[in-house]
Amino acid sequence: DAGVTQSPTHLIKTRGQQVTLRCSPISGHKSVSWYQQVLGQGPQFIFQYYEKEERGRGNFPDRFSARQFPNYSSELNVNALLLGDSALYLCASSLGAGGIQEAQYFGPGTRLLVL
Amino acid sequence: GEDVEQSLFLSVREGDSSVINCTYTDSSSTYLYWYKQEPGAGLQLLTYIFSNMDMKQDQRLTVLLNKKDKHLSLRIADTQTGDSAIYFCAESIRASGGSYIPTFGRGTSLIVHP
Numbered sequence: 001d002a003g004v005t006q007s008p009t010h011l012i013k014t015r016g017q018q019v020t021l022r023c024s025p026i027s028g029h030k031s032v033s034w035y036q037q038v039l040g041q042g043p044q045f046i047f048q049y050y051e052k053e054e055r056g057r058g059n060f061p062d063r064f065s066a067r068q069f070p071n072y073s074s075e076l077n078v079n080a081l082l083l084g085d086s087a088l089y090l091c092a093s094s095l096g097a098g099g100i101q102e103a104q105y106f107g108p109g110t111r112l113l114v115l
Numbered sequence: 116g117e118d119v120e121q122s123l124f125l126s127v128r129e130g131d132s133s134v135i136n137c138t139y140t141d142s143s144s145t146y147l148y149w150y151k152q153e154p155g156a157g158l159q160l161l162t163y164i165f166s167n168m169d170m171k172q173d174q175r176l177t178v179l180l181n182k183k184d185k186h187l188s189l190r191i192a193d194t195q196t197g198d199s200a201i202y203f204c205a206e207s208i209r210a211s212g213g214s215y216i217p218t219f220g221r222g223t224s225l226i227v228h229p
Contacts, residue, residue, distance in 0.1 A: 004157075033216060042119075042203050042219030043158070048210060056210030090157055097214055101146055101165070101207075104217060106158040 002027070004093050004107030012113045013081050021076045021110045025093030031055070032074040033104060034066055035090040043090055049074055050097045078112075086114045119206050119220035126226045133191040135223045137204030140185065146207040148217055149178065149189045153200045161189070161202075191225075199227045 005024045013019050025032050031050040035043035045058035049068035068074045072093075078085055088111050092104035118140040127133045139147065145166050150158040164171045164178045164187075171178045177190040191198055201224050205217035 031214075040221070042205075042221050045210070045216050045218070048212070048214055048216055050214065055212040055214040056216055057212065058210075092158075099215060102215065103146075103148065103160055103163055105160060106150075108157040 004091055004105055006089075006091050006107040006110050008110060009108070010111045010113075012115065014115050015081055015083060017081050017114075018077065018079045019081060019112060021078075021089050021091075021112075022073065023076070023091030023093075023107060024073045025091075026105055029093035029095055029105075030072055031094045031097060031102075032068055032072065033092045033094070034074070034076045035092065035106075036060070037088040037090055037109070038086075046076070055097060081114045083114050086112060088112075118208065118218050119204055121202075121204055121220040121223045123221065124224050124226070126228065127194050129194060129196060129227055129229050131194055133189075133194045133198070133225055133227075135189045135191075135202050135204075135225065137187040137189075137220055138185055139187065139204070139206040141206055141208060146215075147178075147180065147187050148205040148207070149176075150203040150205060150219075151200045152203065152222070158203065194225075194227050196227045196229070199225055201225070 033048040034046040037043040047066045048056040063079045088109040092106045094102045148163040149161045175192045201222040207215045208218045
């Protein structure tokens with residue numbers, strides 16, 4: 001079975017531009033979460049979606065938005081890019097609505113460089 | 116990641132055991148996870164333990180939990196060069212919308228040398 005897939009794998013943008021990152025969860029998983037990982041740090045939670053509804057939001061500005069589609073895939077959008085948005089963006093999927101016992105399974109990430 | 120703390124580096128010789136330590140802060144019942152990240156890759160779930168357990172073993176991996184001290188460790192037996200990676204400890208924390216999400220430490224970089 002395919003794991004979590006993300007596209008693109010790498011992306012270079014300039015300050016002020018907008019970017020859209022895509023994620024497909026493991027088949028049968030209904031929840032998708034997004035994380036930002038800057039160099040030398042652990043992943044920081046951005047959003048979680050379950051059944052197209054936002055279930056959690058981390059401490060990120062409104063420039064960050066996301067949505068989930070009926071097939072459970074998801075997009076993360078970042079507007080007005082800043083140099084500090086350069087990071088590895090990770091998508092993770094889980095079976096259900098994010099219960100305490102639900103493990104998350106991560107994709108390979110999209111590496112975004114903002115110049 | 117401020118709620119979960121890990122030492123940043125660990126160097127071991129091939130064939131030895133590695134022990135990676137982590138402290139967490141949530142005193143309520145929770146799940147604790149260990150993830151592995153190889154260079155340029157995403158995170159691979161290695162194992163997890165519920166906070167009412169003391170120990171969990173899975174092949175070369177042993178997780179020990181001291182709930183009183185909120186201390187978690189991951190022991191890798193017979194460490195191989197392929198185990199070289201960054202290891203993240205994560206604690207399941209309730210998010211604003213009611214779901215639980217893993218909160219990560221900064222990761223421990225494990226270097227295995229011959």
